[in-house]
Amino acid sequence: MLEQLGSALQQVVAPDSLAMLLLGVAIGFVVGILPGLGGAVTLALLIPITFGMDPVPAFSLLLGMYVVCAVAGDFTSVLFGIPGEASAAAMVLDGFPLNKKGQAGRALGAALASSVIGAVFGVAVLTALIPVLSPLVLMIGPPELFAIGLLGLAFVASLSGKNMFKGSIMAALGVLLSLVGLDPNTGIPRYTFGSLELWEGIGIVPVVVGLLGGAELLQIMLDKDNRTRHHGRPKVGGIRTGVLETAKHWFLVVRASAIGVAVGIVPGLGGSMAQFIAYGHAKQTSKKPERFGRGAIEGVIASGATSTAKDGGALVPTIAFGVPSSVSMAVLLGAFVILGLDPGPSMLTDDLDVTLSMVWIVVLATVAAAALGYVLLRPLTHLTRVKGRVLVPSLILLLTLGAYSESNSFANVLVMLLFLAVGVVAIRWDWPRVPLLLGLVLGAILERYFILSHSIYDWEWLGRPSVIAIIAVALLLVVSQILRALRKPRTAVDTPRTKEGAAV
Amino acid sequence: MTNSVSPGATVTGTGEESDAAEEITGPGAPRRRGGARSADFVIAVALLVIFTAAFVTALQWQAIAGLFPLIATGTGIALSAAFAVSSLLSRERERPSEPGPASTGPAAGQNAEDAEGTEDDQADADHLFFASLGRQDWTVSLAYFAAFFSGLYVFGLYVASVVFTVVYLRFQARSSWLFSAVYAVVLAAAVYALFGMALELPVPEGLLELTGRR
Numbered sequence: 241m242l243e244q245l246g247s248a249l250q251q252v253v254a255p256d257s258l259a260m261l262l263l264g265v266a267i268g269f270v271v272g273i274l275p276g277l278g279g280a281v282t283l284a285l286l287i288p289i290t291f292g293m294d295p296v297p298a299f300s301l302l303l304g305m306y307v308v309c310a311v312a313g314d315f316t317s318v319l320f321g322i323p324g325e326a327s328a329a330a331m332v333l334d335g336f337p338l339n340k341k342g343q344a345g346r347a348l349g350a351a352l353a354s355s356v357i358g359a360v361f362g363v364a365v366l367t368a369l370i371p372v373l374s375p376l377v378l379m380i381g382p383p384e385l386f387a388i389g390l391l392g393l394a395f396v397a398s399l400s401g402k403n404m405f406k407g408s409i410m411a412a413l414g415v416l417l418s419l420v421g422l423d424p425n426t427g428i429p430r431y432t433f434g435s436l437e438l439w440e441g442i443g444i445v446p447v448v449v450g451l452l453g454g455a456e457l458l459q460i461m462l463d464k465d466n467r468t469r470h471h472g473r474p475k476v477g478g479i480r481t482g483v484l485e486t487a488k489h490w491f492l493v494v495r496a497s498a499i500g501v502a503v504g505i506v507p508g509l510g511g512s513m514a515q516f517i518a519y520g521h522a523k524q525t526s527k528k529p530e531r532f533g534r535g536a537i538e539g540v541i542a543s544g545a546t547s548t549a550k551d552g553g554a555l556v557p558t559i560a561f562g563v564p565s566s567v568s569m570a571v572l573l574g575a576f577v578i579l580g581l582d583p584g585p586s587m588l589t590d591d592l593d594v595t596l597s598m599v600w601i602v603v604l605a606t607v608a609a610a611a612l613g614y615v616l617l618r619p620l621t622h623l624t625r626v627k628g629r630v631l632v633p634s635l636i637l638l639l640t641l642g643a644y645s646e647s648n649s650f651a652n653v654l655v656m657l658l659f660l661a662v663g664v665v666a667i668r669w670d671w672p673r674v675p676l677l678l679g680l681v682l683g684a685i686l687e688r689y690f691i692l693s694h695s696i697y698d699w700e701w702l703g704r705p706s707v708i709a710i711i712a713v714a715l716l717l718v719v720s721q722i723l724r725a726l727r728k729p730r731t732a733v734d735t736p737r738t739k740e741g742a743a744v
Numbered sequence: 745m746t747n748s749v750s751p752g753a754t755v756t757g758t759g760e761e762s763d764a765a766e767e768i769t770g771p772g773a774p775r776r777r778g779g780a781r782s783a784d785f786v787i788a789v790a791l792l793v794i795f796t797a798a799f800v801t802a803l804q805w806q807a808i809a810g811l812f813p814l815i816a817t818g819t820g821i822a823l824s825a826a827f828a829v830s831s832l833l834s835r836e837r838e839r840p841s842e843p844g845p846a847s848t849g850p851a852a853g854q855n856a857e858d859a860e861g862t863e864d865d866q867a868d869a870d871h872l873f874f875a876s877l878g879r880q881d882w883t884v885s886l887a888y889f890a891a892f893f894s895g896l897y898v899f900g901l902y903v904a905s906v907v908f909t910v911v912y913l914r915f916q917a918r919s920s921w922l923f924s925a926v927y928a929v930v931l932a933a934a935v936y937a938l939f940g941m942a943l944e945l946p947v948p949e950g951l952l953e954l955t956g957r958r
Binding site: 270405406408409412413415416419423425426428430431458459461462627629630632633634636637640641644645648650653657664665667668669671683686687690691694 | 783784787788791794795798801802805806808809811812813815816817819820823824826827830874875877881882885888889892893896897901905908909912913916917919927928931935938939945946947948
């Protein structure tokens with residue numbers, strides 16, 4: 241295996257592959273910084289360019305670009321409070337508050353360092369799993385996938401702090417929104433109100449852009465005294481502090497990376513869910529969970545590590561079984577066929593060199609993105625010194641394009657505006673926003689595996705030991721949160737909003 | 745949306761978030777909390793109506809299409825109904841103690857850890873920020889917002905962004921005419937170079953299709 245790894249590295253650092261990798265890194269950096277224009281869309285746009293290329297240079301471009309999107313997305317999350325990528329949404333929760341305190345450098349230092357470690361961890365797991373892939377993936381069926389989805393929703397409790405009740409309602413609302421569109425099984429339009437635009441459902445991008453970014457934009461517009469932005473020089477000198485803090489929290493990096501890989505490996509769950517599970521885990525295990533949502537460096541580290549580690553996991557079922565674990569992997573799967581590769585067992589035997597080259601591409605692209613980010617960190621953090629209202633035209637344009645680009649439809653802009661209003665109401669009246677996003681992402685996945693399980697096993701699947709075990713863990717999470725809340729003195733729980741429980 | 749923060753708990757607008765956060769625990773805090781409970785109740789009832797309507801709609805679909813929606817909306821109904829009742833009960837419990845001094849001042853029920861949280865509480869600052877805004881703040885910003893998106897719908901992205909950028913920067917950000925104009929042109933050119941030329945992605949054309957290419 242070591243010899244084959246060495247051979248794969250030689251192929252990746254060959255001039256044509258390296259040039260494609262650097263091009264991919266550059267494109268990925270720009271795409272990652274632009275909110276809404278996701279890695280999946282850009283992958284689709286780049287595939288025609290790879291016609292006629294050898295597999296390794298082609299994947300250097302495609303995979304290099306895709307991996308860097310997640311790293312670069314952290315920049316917009318931290319600097320502007322707008323997730324550049326859906327998979328960087330959790331970074332907003334603590335990265336942006338740190339920026340508002342003048343610690344953008346510290347946050348980005350931690351984000352970059354944890355991203356690099358997460359990427360290395362992810363592909364290390366991929367490499368280690370290659371010999372044992374088949375039995376591992378075959379063990380997981382639709383009932384277990386449904387239970388894992390439920391586990392994701394259970395994390396809503398830990399994400400919402402003392403607002404657990406509100407968080408659960410918002411998650412249910414998110415699930416309801418995920419049902420909008422044509423029913424995948426019968427073709428019946430559900431909750432579409434006769435509108436053709438709603439047949440394809442409500443996209444995650446306009447909702448993320450409106451709910452998180454739009455509310456932030458409106459806040460800047462309303463802020464005539466620059467009250468919501470920090471004053472003085474941004475502390476870019478904190479980059480090293482952020483890196484050192486990542487090293488200090490090495491065990492959290494490992495755990496968050498492991499969560500990223502584990503969730504990434506499961507078909508259908510994807511990166512958006514992985515980051516929130518890792519974030520919820522970091523909050524639950526923190527000695528000061530009340531700081532999460534207000535600028536906890538552990539939140540940044542967990543989100544950063546997961547954002548890249550998930551890619552290593554996501555490649556596992558895509559390569560080994562031709563089962564894409566996310567939309568982006570589904571697009572990447574198209575590239576396999578175009579390049580004459582057959583996803584499946586042959587990728588672990590005849591084309592093992594291509595598989596192992598992907599390991600190096602992920603590592604090298606992440607390191608290159610971190611280096612580029614380090615160089616650009618200073619000029620980018622200086623953007624935070626600009627008077628808030630001067631940024632408004634750029635931000636309003638990015639939000640509009642982000643929402644519009646998902647399906648090139650003005651209806652998505654209207655969806656973005658609707659969720660902007662929801663976001664403002666949520667902030668104003670202290671209703672957490674993230675559970676709604678989580679419900680929206682998980683709703684379709686939950687329904688798919690629920691119907692599949694029901695069709696195959698009727699209701700018997702609910703008695704499967706693995707399903708019972710996963711649901712028990714979900715219940716344990718909820719119960720532990722309730723007990724945690726009950727253990728707090730009555731006065732602390734009832735004290736006004738300013739004492740604890742940041743709405744995320 | 746109007747400011748419901750009581751006189752004793754208004755945000756001063758000095759940019760000192762910790763001060764603002766502490767002020768909310770002042771004499772007006774119980775009243776604010778009562779207002780928040782009312783809002784929670786109204787929002788919970790609104791969501792209850794939405795979940796119920798969705799549940800009733802799902803009853804009309806054939807089993808395989810309606811099964812999961814029924815479970816999801818049924819859960820939503822149970823949660824929002826329970827929360828509405830709990831908000832209502834909390835309001836009733838708080839009413840008699842409203843003028844009481846028990847929760848006034850930062851010391852009431854606040855341990856050292858909480859005090860640390862208060863200083864850093866950015867989420868609260870956002871919450872208080874929106875609570876502190878007056879009618880005029882909302883009117884002006886929403887008017888700009890509405891103007892941009894109406895312009896986008898009618899004239900397309902480029903015209904709307906150039907006009908909005910110049911007018912907004914000049915009159916809201918108090919930038920010079922020259923800066924506003926250069927900013928608008930550079931921004932539009934950057935979008936055209938990236939979306940129109942490099943990525944060849946369409947941008948909103950508007951009813952008049954002034955954007956040109958697709």
